[in-house]
Structure formats: C-alpha cells, structure tokens
Amino acid sequence: MSVARNRKESGTAERMLDIAERLVQIRGFSNFSYADIATELGITKASLHYHYPGKAELGLALITRYAERFNQALDEIDRDLPDARSRLEAYVDLYAGVLRNERMCMCGILAAEYQTLPDAMRASVIRFFDENQTWLAKLLEDGRADGTLNYVGHAEDVAQGILSTLEGAMLVARPYGDLRRFDAAAKPLLASLTA
Amino acid sequence: MSVARNRKESGTAERMLDIAERLVQIRGFSNFSYADIATELGITKASLHYHYPGKAELGLALITRYAERFNQALDEIDRDLPDARSRLEAYVDLYAGVLRNERMCMCGILAAEYQTLPDAMRASVIRFFDENQTWLAKLLEDGRADGTLNYVGHAEDVAQGILSTLEGAMLVARPYGDLRRFDAAAKPLLASLTA
C-alpha cells in the first residue's frame, strides 16, 4: 500500500463522465442509470452521488465537457488547415469519427430526448448547436472569400443545413451499423458546396 | 346509454395506438409508460395488457401502423402528382407536416433509441427506412428520365442522403421549435437535385 494507492489517485468524477458519456452516446440519457456506472466503476451508487448529486448535474457536466472538447477540435481545425474547403472536410470527419466508435453525436441523441431532459441540459444542447452553427457560418464566409466553397443564400442558413444533414446521417447510419450510409449523405453535401 | 355506449364503441386498441404514437413521437419509446396511456384513456393499466400483452407488442403495432400509413401516403403521392420533382416536394412536405404537429418522425426517434429497442421493433425500423429509400430511389430514376431531377451517382445512394438529411433536419429543428430550421436543410437539398 503505497502512499496514494488507497486514494485511487485518478479522478473518479472524470471516470464517471467517461462511462456516462459512452452510455449516453449509445443508449441515450434516459436509458442508463447510476447503477450502470457504479457497476462498471466497481463502487456503489451512493458514492456516485458524492461526485454528482443528481443525474441532472451529471448530465450537465457531460454536455459541458463534450462541448468543450468539440470546440477544442474546431480550434485545432482552424489552426492546422489552410482553406475553408479542407476545414469543412475535417469537420465532416469529426462526425464520421464518432460514428466509427459506434456512437451517436451526444447532442444529436439528446435532441431526440429533448422533451424529457432537465432544463439545464436543454439550454446546453441548444448552445452546442448554436456554437457549431456559428463556426460553420464563419467557415462558409471564409470559403466564399477564398474561393474554395460556394453556395446560395445566407451562410447561417446553409450552416443549419449542414449541421442537420450530418446529424441525420449519423442517426440513420447507426441502426445499420454502416459507415457508408453516413458517406452517402455527407459526400453529396460536400459536392454541392464545391460545385 | 345507447346500444354501444358502455362498450366504448371505438376500438380501445386503436386509441391506445393513437396515444402511444403521439407520446413516442414527442418523448421516445422508453420515455412513456403504460400508466401514461391508462391515465389518458381513463382505464387501468391492467386493461391495456388485455389489448397488447407487453410494451414490445405495442411498439411493434405502433411501427407497423405508422409504416402502413406512410406507405399509403407515398402511394397517394404517386397517384396524384405527375412528375418526379413535385413528388419529391410532396415527400419533403410529409416530413414538414410531422414537424408542424410538434412531433418527430417515429422511426427517426426510434433510430436514436435503437440500442435499447426490443428485437422485433429493430427490424421494423430498418424496414421503414428501406421502404422509404426504395421509393425515393425509384423517384430519382423517374426524375432523371422525365428530366425534372438530376444528380450524380447511384439513385440508391442519393436516396440514402435525402432520407438522412430530412431526418436530421427534423431532429435538430425540434429542440428549437422552429420550422424554418427544417427548411434551411430541406430547401438546399431540393435545389441541389434540380440544379
């Protein structure tokens, strides 16, 4: 028993989020329980309430972390890729990556459950979509400027369309367990923005 | 007390489906209960089990009826509208109509819950999508023939893309309670198929 061994050094709260995140993305928020997490972590349900007093708080932390990481990924795309077109491809690949892990976009699945979500979570789901859309709208305007993308109408509207298409592509592809279904929606989308 | 008054003349089983259908499309399959239906119908939970022995059977009946009606609507579109382009518009409007009722496509929401669905229901969700896709693929080929639609690649792939886009548009539009969000995805889709 070394000094910090019994203390289980690594954040249980963080591991709770890891497990819950996976369960949400596979089953949905109302289809996993504290008991599921407890079993997987090897501690009791009661201990979980020490870290997050209720499921609503856990859910909120879940979206917050997810959105943070997503925004980080967007920043990296902005930093690493030169033109709007290749950034858009990278954005699409973010979604494809989630699907490759046999998961659904967290906020996509939460959108489906929206009516049964705690209030605090609802606002965060909306915010996630808004932030995505803002990022996409800027990308679209950049693309028009640098000549790598073109489209008709307002960037905000097109951004809404892109987001919807990608979420839908994930939603429908997952029951089939077939990534090509995602591509079937994503490729024509990209094509229509470069034509 | 007229002849068939106490007998509640109109099929309770059918009214169960009506209520359950609405609840599924708003909350999802795992977020409504027999108790919800019982309350709304004004009879006891136990009576519901007389009509559908379990939730899985109810769920199956739900998809079956929904798919039947949807297919009828597709037949009517085929019968009433002359060209592929206007048929596609009518198809998109079927989706918009669901959203106008503040509902999500039943099979869209079931797709989100897919991993927690009874086996029999899973197969039916897939079948619904397959039938839609088959209908759309034929429509796309007709459109190529009659010159009202054009696209690149296989009709089946484009059909997948259309389905995904519309499901996604509904999914994202609903938390916002904003039909324009649906249009933002649907209009460019239609445009890209007529360009």
Place this chain on the structure above:
DNA sequence: GACAGCTTACCTACTAGAAGGTAGGTTGCC
C-alpha cells in the same frame, strides 16, 4: 512531532416511487 479536527472518498442500508406485468374477479351485451 503529536494529536485535534477537518476533508475526501468511499461504504451499508435504506426509502419512495415508477416501471412492466399478472391473477383472478366483475360487468354487460349477444
């Protein structure tokens, strides 16, 4: 440097309520 008091992270044992579901009885029309 010891010991008091506090904090962290867990535990056992429990609650109330909701879930799906069942057994068996009642009602009223044909």
Place this chain on the structure above:
DNA sequence: GGCAACCTACCTTCTAGTAGGTAAGCTGTC
C-alpha cells in the same frame, strides 16, 4: 351462458436519491 372488455389488487424489479457511518489522509497548532 359465453365472451369481450374491463376491474381490483397485487408483485417484482428498477429508479434516483438519502441517512448516517468510516477509514485514510491532510493541516494547523502547541
């Protein structure tokens, strides 16, 4: 009297959540 459609009265299992306790590690004071 038979049967459809309901009922009362349960049961089990699962749910989130609570009460209260404990072992171990920190921290500040004398």
